[in-house]
Amino acid sequence: MKTILVIEDNREVRENIAEILTLAQYRVVQAADGKQGVELARTVVPNLILCDIMMPELDGYGVLHIISKDPTTATIPFIFLTAKANVTDFRSGMDLGADDYLTKPFDDIALLNAVELRLRKGEQTRLQQHVDGxxxxxxxxxxxxxxxxxxxxxxxxxxxxxxxxxxxxxxxxxxxxxxxxxxxxxxxxxxxxxxxxxxxxxxxxxxxxxxxxxxxxxxxxxxxxxxxxxxxxxxxxxxxxxxxxxxxxxxxxxxxxxxxVEREKRLIKLAYQSVRQRVAEALLMVQHKLYPLDATLTNGRLPAMSLSRETWSDLVGASTETVIRTLSDLRTEGLIDLSGGQITLLNMEKLARLRR
Missing domain, CATH: 2.60.120.10 (Jelly Rolls)
Known part of the structure; x- marks a missing residue:
């Protein structure tokens, strides 16, 4: 199941897009503004981003500029959603690295065709980079x-x-x-x-x-x-x-x-984050790096992560007992599932907020 991030400040438009994509068997994550969209892009690392241009505080151009500079999100296919259709706007977006445009209003078929095309090309690019490394x-x-x-x-x-x-x-x-x-x-x-x-x-x-x-x-x-x-x-x-x-x-x-850069970030977080924050950070890092979201899902759930207790302890920088206790707390809160030594993330958005 592919994950699509929809960044759109108009709630009705955003929810309509999400409904169509969900019916088409995509996993949809929604952001109501550009800043939230950037944070979710870094947290969820979706397979595709649909982003409105005209938004308060941080517009679509700003979103694309930021995620294109981040190695974690730079290769995610990006489609602009816009009511504008002049040549200057198209050129500005393409110069920043957008993959496509959808001009509002658009119908269901146009949306699904654009999504399918960009996902297919994005997958081809990802596999090519993966195989040809x-x-x-x-x-x-x-x-x-x-x-x-x-x-x-x-x-x-x-x-x-x-x-x-x-x-x-x-x-x-x-x-x-x-x-x-x-x-x-x-x-x-x-x-x-x-x-x-x-x-x-x-x-x-x-x-x-x-x-x-x-x-x-x-x-x-x-x-x-x-x-x-x-x-x-x-x-x-x-x-x-x-x-x-x-x-x-x-x-x-x-x-x-x-x-x-990644080492510096990890050392700072080890120094200043609580154990609970570091556990959330480790869970999201392992999910993104070793168990990508485009893997085959079972019953709509993310792939289960299987690492030893000692490995989780070394990632978090805390004793095994402390990490196990924190994981149990997260299970009680409904954020993860623990079964037979495997961990499944149930709510990545809440885990992302927890690690801040």
Whole structure:
């Protein structure tokens, strides 16, 4: 089930759109203004955004500008809803990165056709980025030839077991890794063996590049959260690509920048948020990173998350007992469901408000 965020200050128009989309088997999240829309876009990370242009405080152009600068939301397909139809307005929106326009008033068919088209193109783009992540690294944007084998032939996948260590803190790097399947946690060890999880990674992500670029020993470890399939690109090949391919170099500069920003945000939240806020933050982060909303839903529910109690504790930065007690409180409040060691989010909007 795809999730669509509708940002529209006119309640009647917003609810009519939501009703049509719900009947078409989409999950709909509604925002009554631009500021709320930006917050929900970051929290829910929908598959598509429908946004009115003329709104008080923050208009549609401002919404698009903000979400296009955020790595979490930058690739979400975006459709403007507008009563205006002149060339200047269209050009302004397209220059900012809008994917399409729907001019009011529009009928049900026009709405559903536009949504279906943008979701299809967005899915194609996402899958292409996901599958071709390794190809971007290797510069293999051309079709394989007899002289140029495919990347899969050059660097075959290696299977790893759950809890198997990919690399350890203090070891010197020999390769960069691309995740084809599975989940990986990056963490640092401190004190009496306690862990601080620095990042989570899933299919389509790279791990191990920080130490390579710094040409230093790893300052963190990486371990499989479940059975996984990874591709290792040797250090020498990686540097050859960085040195001779500006696109690859720019790609990893962006990854490094995003990594630094995300770490700073997490450290600030660990320092100033309550345990309850940090638990909500961890739940939303894991859902977005490892269990995306476009996964197949069961009975209309989000995919259940399955991590060990120790992993949740390391993510939150609190004792296992404290985290379990907080999760139980959230279950009592109807925000999550706990069953057999799995967690299902029942109300992401309330969890997002809780973490503030």
């Amino acid at each position: 390794l190809a971007i690294l290797l510069g293999s944007v051309r079709e394989p030839t007899s002289e140029q084998p495919s990347t899969a032939d050059t660097y075959p996948s290696v299977h790893y077991r759950k809890k198997q260590v990919l690399y350890a803190e203090g070891n010197f790097p020999s390769a960069i890794y691309f995740i084809r399947k599975g989940q990986v946690k990056r963490f640092q060890t401190y004190g009496s063996g306690n862990q601080y999880i620095t990042a989570l990674a899933g299919p389509g992500d790279f791990v191990g590049y920080l130490a390579l670029l710094q040409q230093k020993a790893h300052n963190e470890s990486a371990e499989m959260l479940d059975d996984a399939e990874l591709v290792a690109v040797p250090k020498s090949d990686f540097f050859n690509l960085i040195d001779h391919n500006p696109d690859v170099a720019n790609y990893f500069i962006r990854l490094l920048a995003d990594d630094v």
